[in-house]
Amino acid sequence: MSSPRLAQVGVSLMFFTNGALVASILPRLPEVKAAFSLSNTQFGLMVIAMPIGSILAAAAGGAFVRRFGARTVTAVGSVLLGALIALAGFAPTPVLFALPFVLAGFTDAVVDAAQNIQGVTVEEWRGRSIINSLHALWSLGAATGGTVAAWSAARGLPLGPQLAVTGALWAAIAIVASLIAGTPQDGQPPAEAAAGTEAGSPTRSAWRLLIPIALLAICGTLIEDIANNWVTLFLTSEAGATIGVAGMGYTVVLLSQFVGRILGDPMTDRWGRGAVARFGGVLVAVGAVMVVTAPGVLAPYLGFALTGFGCATLVPAAFAAAARIPGFAHGSGVALLGWLMRLGFLGTSPLIGVISDAVGLRLAMLVPVAAGLTAALIAHLVWRAKRDSAALVGAHG
Numbered sequence: 001m002s003s004p005r006l007a008q009v010g011v012s013l014m015f016f017t018n019g020a021l022v023a024s025i026l027p028r029l030p031e032v033k034a035a036f037s038l039s040n041t042q043f044g045l046m047v048i049a050m051p052i053g054s055i056l057a058a059a060a061g062g063a064f065v066r067r068f069g070a071r072t073v074t075a076v077g078s079v080l081l082g083a084l085i086a087l088a089g090f091a092p093t094p095v096l097f098a099l100p101f102v103l104a105g106f107t108d109a110v111v112d113a114a115q116n117i118q119g120v121t122v123e124e125w126r127g128r129s130i131i132n133s134l135h136a137l138w139s140l141g142a143a144t145g146g147t148v149a150a151w152s153a154a155r156g157l158p159l160g161p162q163l164a165v166t167g168a169l170w171a172a173i174a175i176v177a178s179l180i181a182g183t184p185q186d187g188q189p190p191a192e193a194a195a196g197t198e199a200g201s202p203t204r205s206a207w208r209l210l211i212p213i214a215l216l217a218i219c220g221t222l223i224e225d226i227a228n229n230w231v232t233l234f235l236t237s238e239a240g241a242t243i244g245v246a247g248m249g250y251t252v253v254l255l256s257q258f259v260g261r262i263l264g265d266p267m268t269d270r271w272g273r274g275a276v277a278r279f280g281g282v283l284v285a286v287g288a289v290m291v292v293t294a295p296g297v298l299a300p301y302l303g304f305a306l307t308g309f310g311c312a313t314l315v316p317a318a319f320a321a322a323a324r325i326p327g328f329a330h331g332s333g334v335a336l337l338g339w340l341m342r343l344g345f346l347g348t349s350p351l352i353g354v355i356s357d358a359v360g361l362r363l364a365m366l367v368p369v370a371a372g373l374t375a376a377l378i379a380h381l382v383w384r385a386k387r388d389s390a391a392l393v394g395a396h397g
Contacts (some may be wrong), residue, residue, distance in 0.1 A: 024162075028150075059108070062335035065117055071178040071182060075174055081177025086164040129269050219314055227250050239296070278380050281314070281377075282377075284310035284375065
């Protein structure tokens with residue numbers, strides 16, 4: 001017999017295994033580039049196959065969840081995701097590598113929607129916020145999957161067999177996780193979204209609610225993308241850090257984000273989801289100002305740590321809100337949020353690049369200031385507008 005606590009363990013493992021599956025190949029991509037003798041441009045085109053696949057998924061996650069249930073979609077999707085990534089590892093040509101990567105991106109987007117839908121369902125059953133810790137466990141899973149892949153590479157293990165073994169392992173755990181993550185509310189929309197929700201086209205008011213929530217999520221992912229692609233370069237070129245020291249900037253952002261997500265649930269239960277997201281946006285802006293204006297190396301590290309902590313709750317808050325929007329068929333709000341978020345994610349690095357070429361990388365780091373203030377404003381307006389109703393706010397709003 002399932003219980004709220006057991007269901008939380010199950011859905012937590014869903015997030016963990018999804019992170020591990022996605023990261024299981026990332027540290028070994030340089031080997032793929034070398035094996036196919038690709039130029040940097042060719043490599044860049046090949047690895048965007050997965051993001052392209054995720055964008056093609058659009059609202060498919062919601063449709064699959066309504067047809068088969070979130071737990072089944074997560075279990076079957078995890079098996080498919082592991083198999084597709086392993087298939088890419090055995091590919092003899094770049095094209096045959098990219099094709100399963102496109103399908104893996106599509107599958108990952110569907111699984112991502114399903115596990116977030118189940119996470120919100122379990123959160124309602126538990127009667128307390130858990131969505132932040134679920135996203136923290138995704139990050140922990142990604143770190144675990146990446147570490148296993150790096151260890152395999154260091155020992156010269158062949159890529160294809162490694163991906164087959166790790167894919168089977170994480171998929172098996174995902175199946176077990178799906179079995180124990182059940183709730184009495186499975187298959188039903190969250191209470192706040194149930195009224196007026198049909199399987200037909202979304203209402204205009206539903207879209208009006210989703211767009212600002214998507215912008216909130218994009219503000220959060222913008223910080224992640226800057227950590228991935230720009231922090232090390234900023235610390236070397238603008239702060240004067242050595243490459244070894246600068247490389248820790250990425251870790252600082254991710255660790256502070258992980259801590260923020262672990263602490264995000266008790267903070268949400270105490271002060272409300274809107275207040276925590278509002279504070280997070282302000283913290284992002286303060287940290288980014290410190291990065292741009294403070295001299296030396298230590299202050300930018302502290303600034304980047306503040307941006308990581310501040311952005312930690314923005315994406316989880318957006319998913320929790322999207323699941324409760326009236327006017328969308330069950331699951332579609334979460335799936336469409338993920339789609340819009342990925343579109344925004346693709347635009348972050350080009351935007352930073354264009355601005356830095358025009359006025360320098362230091363001033364380009366003002367973009368997170370704008371993102372933080374925008375997030376704080378959106379959180380204030382969205383949750384204030386719904387303060388007197390149950391929609392979007394939920395039991396922990």
